[in-house]
Amino acid sequence: MQLDSKAPGGPIETKWDRHRQDLKLVNPANKRKFNIIVVGSGLAGGSAAASLAELGYNVQCFCIQDSPRRAHSIAAQGGINAAKNYPNDGDSVFRLFYDTVKGGDFRARESNVYRLAMCSNSIIDQCAAQGVPFAREYGGGLANRSFGGAQVSRTFYARGQTGQQLLLGAYSALMRQVAAKKVTMMPRREMLDLVVVNGKARGIIVRNLITGELERHAAHAVVLCTGGYGNTYYLSTNAMACNVTAAWRCHKRGALFANPCFTQIHPTCIPVHGTYQSKLTLMSESLRNDGRVWVPKKPGDNRKPDQIPESERDYYLERKYPSFGNLVPRDVASRNAKAMCDEGKGVGLTKLAVYLDFADAIKRDGEDVIRKKYGNLFAMYEKITADDPYKTPMMIYPAIHYTMGGLWVDYNLMSNLEGLFVLGEANFSDHGANRLGASALMQGLADGYFVIPYTMGGYLGGTPLDDVDENNPAFADAENDCKERVNTLLNIKGKRTVDDIHRELGLCMWDHCGMARNDAGLKEALDIIPKLRDEFWQNVTVPGDSGDFNQSLEKAGRVADFLEFAELLAKDALDRRESCGGHFNEAFQTEENEAQRDDENCCYAAAWEFTGVGKEPVLHKEPLTFENVHLTQRSYK
Amino acid sequence: MTKKINLTLKVWRQKGPNNKGVMETYSAKQISTDMSFLEMLDIVNEDLTLSGQEPIAFDHDCREGICGMCGAMVNGRAHGPEKGTTLCQLHMRHFNDGDTIMIEPWRAMAFKVVKDLVVDRSAFDKIIAAGGYVSVNTGAAPDANNIPVPADDAELAMDAAQCIGCGACVASCPNASAMLFTSAKISHLALLPQGKVEADKRVLAMLRCMDEQGFGNCSNERECEAECPKEINITNIARMNRGFLKAALGSRYK
Numbered sequence: 056m057q058l059d060s061k062a063p064g065g066p067i068e069t070k071w072d073r074h075r076q077d078l079k080l081v082n083p084a085n086k087r088k089f090n091i092i093v094v095g096s097g098l099a100g101g102s103a104a105a106s107l108a109e110l111g112y113n114v115q116c117f118c119i120q121d122s123p124r125r126a127h128s129i130a131a132q133g134g135i136n137a138a139k140n141y142p143n144d145g146d147s148v149f150r151l152f153y154d155t156v157k158g159g160d161f162r163a164r165e166s167n168v169y170r171l172a173m174c175s176n177s178i179i180d181q182c183a184a185q186g187v188p189f190a191r192e193y194g195g196g197l198a199n200r201s202f203g204g205a206q207v208s209r210t211f212y213a214r215g216q217t218g219q220q221l222l223l224g225a226y227s228a229l230m231r232q233v234a235a236k237k238v239t240m241m242p243r244r245e246m247l248d249l250v251v252v253n254g255k256a257r258g259i260i261v262r263n264l265i266t267g268e269l270e271r272h273a274a275h276a277v278v279l280c281t282g283g284y285g286n287t288y289y290l291s292t293n294a295m296a297c298n299v300t301a302a303w304r305c306h307k308r309g310a311l312f313a314n315p316c317f318t319q320i321h322p323t324c325i326p327v328h329g330t331y332q333s334k335l336t337l338m339s340e341s342l343r344n345d346g347r348v349w350v351p352k353k354p355g356d357n358r359k360p361d362q363i364p365e366s367e368r369d370y371y372l373e374r375k376y377p378s379f380g381n382l383v384p385r386d387v388a389s390r391n392a393k394a395m396c397d398e399g400k401g402v403g404l405t406k407l408a409v410y411l412d413f414a415d416a417i418k419r420d421g422e423d424v425i426r427k428k429y430g431n432l433f434a435m436y437e438k439i440t441a442d443d444p445y446k447t448p449m450m451i452y453p454a455i456h457y458t459m460g461g462l463w464v465d466y467n468l469m470s471n472l473e474g475l476f477v478l479g480e481a482n483f484s485d486h487g488a489n490r491l492g493a494s495a496l497m498q499g500l501a502d503g504y505f506v507i508p509y510t511m512g513g514y515l516g517g518t519p520l521d522d523v524d525e526n527n528p529a530f531a532d533a534e535n536d537c538k539e540r541v542n543t544l545l546n547i548k549g550k551r552t553v554d555d556i557h558r559e560l561g562l563c564m565w566d567h568c569g570m571a572r573n574d575a576g577l578k579e580a581l582d583i584i585p586k587l588r589d590e591f592w593q594n595v596t597v598p599g600d601s602g603d604f605n606q607s608l609e610k611a612g613r614v615a616d617f618l619e620f621a622e623l624l625a626k627d628a629l630d631r632r633e634s635c636g637g638h639f640n641e642a643f644q645t646e647e648n649e650a651q652r653d654d655e656n657c658c659y660a661a662a663w664e665f666t667g668v669g670k671e672p673v674l675h676k677e678p679l680t681f682e683n684v685h686l687t688q689r690s691y692k
Numbered sequence: 693m694t695k696k697i698n699l700t701l702k703v704w705r706q707k708g709p710n711n712k713g714v715m716e717t718y719s720a721k722q723i724s725t726d727m728s729f730l731e732m733l734d735i736v737n738e739d740l741t742l743s744g745q746e747p748i749a750f751d752h753d754c755r756e757g758i759c760g761m762c763g764a765m766v767n768g769r770a771h772g773p774e775k776g777t778t779l780c781q782l783h784m785r786h787f788n789d790g791d792t793i794m795i796e797p798w799r800a801m802a803f804k805v806v807k808d809l810v811v812d813r814s815a816f817d818k819i820i821a822a823g824g825y826v827s828v829n830t831g832a833a834p835d836a837n838n839i840p841v842p843a844d845d846a847e848l849a850m851d852a853a854q855c856i857g858c859g860a861c862v863a864s865c866p867n868a869s870a871m872l873f874t875s876a877k878i879s880h881l882a883l884l885p886q887g888k889v890e891a892d893k894r895v896l897a898m899l900r901c902m903d904e905q906g907f908g909n910c911s912n913e914r915e916c917e918a919e920c921p922k923e924i925n926i927t928n929i930a931r932m933n934r935g936f937l938k939a940a941l942g943s944r945y946k
Contacts, residue, residue, distance in 0.1 A: 106830040121751065122817050124857055125759040141837065177831070184833035186826045186886040188850040195840025213850060219758055220853060227825035234821040242814070265806060294753040329724055333731050334755045435757065438774075438781045439728075504830045552741050554734070598746050604708075604807040606749055607741065 058311075058662060058677040062166035062466040067152075067683050071170045074466065075509050079516030086111035089515050092259055092274040094246050094301055096123030098218075098496055099479025100280030101225035102503025107278075108237035109228075110508055115272060116229065117241045117261060119296055119609075124226045127282060127294040128499060131218025132339035132432065133202060134210035135182075135496040137175035142199050146207040148172045155494060156684050158204040158384050159459070159487020160636035160650060162317070162660070165681055166466055167484045171494075174501035179211055181504055185224040189213050200428075202492040203340050204384040204691075210493045215339050215432045221496055225503070244270070245609065246301040247540075248533040249277065249308045249475065256305075256475035257523045260533045262541075264609060267602040269534050271525040275515060276474045278507060279305060280499075283458035283480040285318070287617045287624060288569075289561020291455035292324060292337040298613035299620045302462055302481050310470040311662035311675060313483035314460035315620070316628035319490055319637045320570050321456030322388035325439055326408040330558075335454040336439060338411070339432055340492040343381040345416035345425065346449070348372050348388070350409050354399030360410055360448050371395060379691040386489045386637045386650070387691060389453035393570050394648070396452075403450045412448035453570060457495060459486040459637065460627075463662040463677070467510035468502060471662075473518070476511065478502035483660065488636025541601045544611045549594030553607060556591050557614045560621060563587070568625050573641045577629040581622065585669055588618040619668055626663075630674065633657040645688065654686050695725045697789040701736065703748055704796045709804050709812075715794075725785040729772060730755060730762060732784055749808040757781040757921065760856030763863070764809045765796040770860035770919040778858065778921040798859050800868035802906040813859050815905035816873060822901035823894035824877040826886050845883050853880040854922045861916035861924075867908030872916040874902050875932035876924050882935055892939035896946065899936060 063074045081089070089112050093104040096118040104116040118126060140146040152172040156163055183189060183197070190198040190212050199208040213220040232238040243264040250258040250273070258273040284299035285291035306312045323338045349370045351363050371391060373380045383391075392409050395401065402408050417425050422445060426433070433444045440450070461483040468476050468484070479499040486494065567580035591614065599605040634643040634650035635657070643651040659676040666672055699720040706713030720736050727735075730752050737747035753761040757778040764779055766772035772782045787793065795809065803811040841849075853876070861872035878895050881887025887894070910929055917926045939945060 102830070109829045120753060120759070120761060121813055122857065124817075124820075125753060125761050127754060127759070130754045130756050130758050139836070177833070179836045180833040181828075181830060183836035183839060184826065184828045184886055186849075186881050186884050188846050188853050188880065188884065189836075191841050191843040191846040193843050195842055196837045213853075216758065216854065219856075220850075223853065227820065228828075228830070230817060230821040231825040231827065233817075240817070242817075294759060295755060296753050328726050331724065331727055331731050331735060333728075333734055336756050434776075435781065438757075438777060438783065441783070441785060508830065550742075552738050554738060596741060598741055598744065604749060604810065607747060 056471070056664065056675050058463070058471070058675055060164060060166070060465050060677060062164065067165065067169045070166050071173060078509055078513030081512045081516045083111055087113060089113065090115065090274040091276050091278060091511065092117070092272055093278045093280060094259065095126065095280035095282065096229065097126030097128035097280060097282060097479060098222055098225055098499030099503045101126065101222065101229045102500050103278055103280060103478055103507045104238050105225060105228035105232050106504050106508045107511060108232035108235070114232070114238045115241055115274065116238055117244045117246060119243065119245050119264065121242055123229055123240060123242065124223060126222060127297055128222045128496070129219045130294065131496055132215045132337065133341040134200065134212035134217045134493040135178065135221060136202070136209050136493040137179045137211060137497065138172055138209060139176055139179060141197060142208045144207045146209050150207065151175060151209065153684055154205050155485070155491060156487065157689060158491035159489050160652060160689060161487065161654070161681065161686050162635050162679065163485055163487030164660070164679060165683055170506070171485050171498055171501050174505040175497050177505055178497060178500045182221055182224050185227060187213065187220045187224045200341060201344055201382065203343065203382045203388070204491040212341070215341065215429060218496060221500065225500070246281070247304065247537040247612070249305045250529050250533045251308050251472065252523050252527055252529045253521065255473045255520070258525070258530060260530070260537050262537070265604050267605065269537055271530040271534060273523055273525050273527070273530070275520055276476065276511060278476045278478060279462065279481050280478045280503070281481045283461065284620060285455045285458055287560070287621050288455040288564045289558050290327065290332060290335050290565070292321060292335050295334060298616065300613050300616045303616045303620050305462060305470070305472070305475060306665050308472065310472045310475055311463040311664055312460070312623060313463035313660050313662040314627065315624040315663070316631060316638050317459035317488045317636065318455060319385060319457040319459060320389040320453040322385055322392055322453050323411060323451045324454035325436065326403060326405060326450055326452040328405070336435065337454070337456060338436060338449065338451060340385065342411060342429060342432060345428070346381065346411040346413050347415060348381050348409055348411055350395045350400040350402060369400070376691045383691045384489060384491060386639070389570055390639060392453055408450035408452045410448035411451045413444060414448070417445065457490055459483065459488060459490055463660070467513060468506055469510065469514065474514065476507060478507060488638055540612070541608065544597050544608060544615070545601060547592065547595050547597065549596050551594050551596065553595055553597065553611045553614050556587065556595060557617065560584070560587055560618060564621055568628055571639050571641055572628050574629060577625050580625040581629070584618065584622045584625065591615065591618055623663055623672060626672065627661055631657060631661060649689070696722045697725060697784065697787060699723060699787065700792040702792065702794045705748070705808055706805050708807060713805065723784050725783070727784045728755065728780055729766070729782040729784065730780050749810050751810050752780055755780040758856060760858040763798060763858045763860055765798065765863060767794050770864045771921050776921060776923045798863035800862045800907070802868065802870070803859060803862065811859070813857070815907070816857050816859065816870070818905060819870065819874055819898055819901050820877060823890070823897040824881070826881065827890060839885055841884055849880050849883040852876045852883070852924060852928050855924055856922055858921060860919050860921060862907065864915040864919040865908065866913055866915065867911060869910050870902050870907040871910040871929045871932070872920060872924055872926065874898050875928040878932045878935060879928040882931065891935060892943035893945045895932060895935040895939050
């Protein structure tokens, strides 16, 4: 299979404009003849559904929660990047593009990233016009703060709840289209399969989570906006229902899955404190603007933080990376925290934590200023840990947070399966091997507001499509597959709960495929995962029945898919003979323990083709070429 | 300090919207005080599953207090005893060894029980669809800094915009009113220049929809404000009422 990115040639600054010029248009009167399915209602899905409906298409939008307003984009805290250069500190579209490519350790497609940077400014305009209450300067203009991996202040924010406010903006636009009857909202529906007719994505099978009914929905195109697969690791900062199912089913129907091993470990999360723990909580990266990260210089130092004098503290990020200091990118900050703990300098009961200290910032700016910037984060920290971060340093540790890998898409955000578009975290396209802070919101909204409205027109206007409805045999086949699977899950009646097996998978992935990986560990994971999958299918117990609201059954279906997907993740990690960004194989590191890329042999996106459960997938490589940035060893010193 | 405590739970079990519900008793043993309330329920559910019973259905997702999915009446209080806290952020250190805890779903005519502690809050989406937006199509926005917003107005708007749509206000109100929820959205938009254009039309449409959905009216009990996990202020209701009067008497909209 030849992977064609369809990225236009010519100068990078004008690629998108020229491409839009070349895309076919659908005339306004004809748009209403097209039905589009959008799966997911987060920043990507919500903005896509609203924008496509505004253009006149008939949209059906599906989400697993009871309301589209609850998608996990809502939990993003820190902010959204844009190249507005309002602070006059030297920002530009090119600099945002450059920082994002470099931050991603040169494993993203240049053309996509440049377009992302171009769209960033329009996103801020759009959101401000919707009434998103961004933080303001006293003159009434928008305020900015800085974030990791950048030396300019380009992050727009709404306290520590930027994701919430942007999502509610997209949700309000979506509900406006629901009122206009251009969007039919289908909440509490979980996509269980993609329906492919004559090589084109023409619909989906969903389970109505309230009645348990399987439903068929046909359309001219399917837009998948179903987020990332961080919950493969069981413990992550993702919401409980985040899953890989929709993306994985598309993969099983022929869509290529790219770079699954590019997972992001976020450096500032509240440390794990017990085996019963159900999820990890992120403390926004914005805290590193004012918080200083440190550990005791002496390994095994059990004194309380206030009893450790300045001279016996190691502010290791400031020491090792003087120009970026505490604001190094996430992968660098995470690996350094792990290194400190590996040296025995970790703090807290489990010794798997480092301090994030606000004492200097409070002394410098006063408690009120800090409260205004981070009040909700400090309150959340105190609720969970019963420690007051105004008085004692926070304890933090890295956790799985975001996944850069996802379904392979071309410049139009269409997968290799025609008619299947993939937006937001669910695709692989913009962040390479590591995503910079405040870039996920930017990408979700760029894809939904400003890319898909054009590329969808190009597809529908330029592709002859047969009449296909829910009576097509492909729908019956897919529905039968889903029904059979549900019945199998309910009839195993084994001795282990779904969570129990999921937890075991998570531990295996964290130990062998986490922050630092090595060949031996990855091979062990590849040995464990199929066995655990067998254990699941022989010994899981799922109570209740299929024709009912059954949360155990929902979970079981998702974990069954994680158990297949995890194998591909580990395989991809083993196959990539280099370290880059969030993928760190101990065999490939510089003398200073930074990720060592191999640009000669590994400058590609790894797109995997499904051949069967437990069978060797086929690797297709999309070579990445860099014409506008220079490939360098990342340095944040 | 972390302790282990033992609890007795009395939990509302209801198979579906048309079935009768009952309070069932369960014991939760060896619960770490570092656990969240939902993690405690997870443990009870694991035990139920292993003993062949159906686990307690409850809505939850982010477990960070922001998605608004979770919520139940705990000893008669929405999201439990802690102020400004969602159920997922309520930790077991606020309970004592030997406590009996009553857990019930939100109760309101407009929120039908789906199963056990899960209720249907789609009425909230309908209220937002009635006018909780600025009518601006994608691509039609001017440069963001062309619309200056006084920083203090932005802060006040943000206070209101923080609403997570969990429904605790409705569940706490003796009238099952959705005034706090509705007014939070109306205030958020009315405080910003972007929202002023449609303010009259919005307040009339959203309040009409609120009534149609079967929510009660406000009689200043202030229970909603006391129990709101985001501590949304009832001055938003006053602001909405002023806007309603102005729109009903002084605008061209009905």
